[in-house]
Amino acid sequence: MEYHRITSIEDPLFAKMHCLMQEVFPPEEVLEYGLWKEPLEDPGIRVFVAVHEGEVVGATEYRYYEDFNVAMTDFTIIGRPGLGIGRYLWKNRQADLHELAAQSGQKLFGMFAEIYDPYRGNDHEFGGVKPMDPYVRREVLSHLGYKVLDLEYVHPSWNNDGEAVEGLNLGFMPEDDSVSELDTRLVVSFLRRYYTVLPNKPEAWNRMVAELEAKDRVALLPI
Numbered sequence: 001m002e003y004h005r006i007t008s009i010e011d012p013l014f015a016k017m018h019c020l021m022q023e024v025f026p027p028e029e030v031l032e033y034g035l036w037k038e039p040l041e042d043p044g045i046r047v048f049v050a051v052h053e054g055e056v057v058g059a060t061e062y063r064y065y066e067d068f069n070v071a072m073t074d075f076t077i078i079g080r081p082g083l084g085i086g087r088y089l090w091k092n093r094q095a096d097l098h099e100l101a102a103q104s105g106q107k108l109f110g111m112f113a114e115i116y117d118p119y120r121g122n123d124h125e126f127g128g129v130k131p132m133d134p135y136v137r138r139e140v141l142s143h144l145g146y147k148v149l150d151l152e153y154v155h156p157s158w159n160n161d162g163e164a165v166e167g168l169n170l171g172f173m174p175e176d177d178s179v180s181e182l183d184t185r186l187v188v189s190f191l192r193r194y195y196t197v198l199p200n201k202p203e204a205w206n207r208m209v210a211e212l213e214a215k216d217r218v219a220l221l222p223i
Contacts, residue, residue, distance in 0.1 A: 001083070002051040003092045009037050016056040017049050020079050028157045028165060029075075039197075045074075046096065050085050058085035060093055062111075064100040068190055071097050071111040086140065110174040112190060114155065115141060115148065115223070117169050138223055146173040147220035149187065151212065156198045156205055164202035172220060181217045188212050 006014050014036070021030050031039075039045050050058035061074035073093075078085045101108040118134040148169040157163040172182060188209055195201065212218065 001057075001085075001088055003088070004049050004051050006047045006049060007040055009033070009040060013049055013051065013056055014040070017047075017059045020056055020059060020077055021075075024077055024079070025075070028159050028163070031158050048089070048092065050088055052080075052083060057083060058089055060089045062093055062097070064097055064108075065190065065193065066100075066104045066106075068186060068193075069101065069104075069106045069109045070186070070190065071108065072190070072194060073111055073113040090144070108175050110172055110179070113141065113146060113171045113173070114153075115146065115169045115171040117167055120167050141171060141173075142223035144173060145177055146171045146223060148172075148223055149182065150219040150221050151208065154202065154204045154208055156195055156201050158198070160198050160200050162200040162202050164204040169223075171223070174220070179220065181219045184212045184215045184218050187218060 004013060006017065008014070018030075018033055018036070040047060045061065045063050047061045048059065049056045057079040059075070059077045059079075062071055063074070064071045076086070076089055078089075097108055097111070115138060116134040118138070148171050151170070153168055153170045154164040154166050155168065157165050170187075191209060191212075195205075
């Protein structure tokens, strides 16, 4: 298997990755094909695919924020069972992030991720690929060390239509498992930076951020 970085929509593997995204994610979670041009050319956004026998069988997008010393996993796709894709993507991504942090003279503090919550009626099929099942994914992320922030989380739709997307938790995996809370200044700064690309913020998102700003700390809870 090959861990291949995509930096252009002209890369033939990008079309295969985008098709895979459309198969497993709901429409409001998938950025339009042409809108990927600038993100892929952004050196801070890292998009990699797992290539097996010439086909894209998995993908992950993530980024490292040097000034916050945290990472964000935008998505992880496991396209086929039985190939060890999840572990393969995880190991390569972690090695890359630790190297990026080391280049800035730091040790990675942790990584954010939006996590589907099937216990809130979120019944996405994710293309029928069982490793992508929200129940399975939550348990895997829990085993990896992810916790969820103690807040009612929403995020702006990637359709940029001002709608709020519910049914997810904001997760965080601290490198030090003893970390049980986060400074809300870090969380708010991260969310504002991450969603800068979407100018049409729903009122529910603005309200959530304002409530966070009114606190000093937010607890990390077990998944």
